Amino acid sequence: VSADTAHLPRGPDAPARIVAAAVDAFAERGFHATTTRDIAARAGLSPAALYVHHPSKAALLGQISREGHREALGVVEAALARAGTKPPAQLRVVVADFTAWHARNHRVARVVQYELAALASQDRAEVVALRRAIEGRVTEVVRAGVQAGCMTVEEPRRVARAVLSLGIDVARWFDPGGRDTPEALGELYAGLALRMVAAAT
């Protein structure tokens, strides 16, 4: 514990502060360029205090990536739960919410999307399963639309991936100070997704 950080607060919100600090550091400098010392300093904690909560920066990345993916899957499932039974309506709500989530959480999303190769193998297995679940839900919507005759798509899996890809890439360029709001982007991309599947609405 260095003398200049020993006076800093260590409240019950330390775990949340550590995760936020790790997201900032990973998003700005990348996982490999970040040290646990950097994260501790950003969180206003001593390296020893950080160690109490997180044994390593790899464990932190794993937690951020798992939680980020779980949240994204949760967004997709919540959208499906309230979108009714018609595939075009389902696709519209899923894409609107998924895109807005990636704009709103663009820093977490960048870390989650760009540091997959840095995940420890156990974390990666769990994250890959979550990614498959997200793609699977959207692929099912497109397949259901094709079967019901209200979408025209030859390769549902690839088109579902493209629709999600469009939402994910928003995290790369989204600027909270710019002209686009997460909600307006969600609406625009929902309309584009319906066009991509040639939906009869």
Added chain:
Amino acid sequence: VSADTAHLPRGPDAPARIVAAAVDAFAERGFHATTTRDIAARAGLSPAALYVHHPSKAALLGQISREGHREALGVVEAALARAGTKPPAQLRVVVADFTAWHARNHRVARVVQYELAALASQDRAEVVALRRAIEGRVTEVVRAGVQAGCMTVEEPRRVARAVLSLGIDVARWFDPGGRDTPEALGELYAGLALRMVAAAT
């Protein structure tokens, strides 16, 4: 010059080898986690030999980013030059080639897209101008399509950005060992782009 690298070859291809080594290092570990020593070792050169060609890793990133963006703009312009005068045909060829380029050059594309914040200000100004030129060309195609009555788009600039975003995001997940070829992805995405602009073909 360390003893264990002094024996390595230093042919006239050293500059190309250095750039390839820098792309590999930046793509795998990120710009901030890469040292000039890492790049020299990957290129089979001494740090001193690397310094002859490149004063800093920032200069290398600038060169990679400028050349990557120039190449991407070149792909767009070459596609337009051979696509004839009809906006839907232009959009089809541009998106097919732009997407295939991002699949084929996914490592360079990742560095170019994800390390924008690490660019020195002079490099960034040039890269921003190149990015605007790319978006501008595609926006013009969409606007021309709307004016000619063969595309239906309310926000040409945002839709052009989305179309390019779809191609760019291929670099994030493209796996050369996977089932998708750059050409097949290009064709698929060209078709999706025509749907996104509601092209009458």
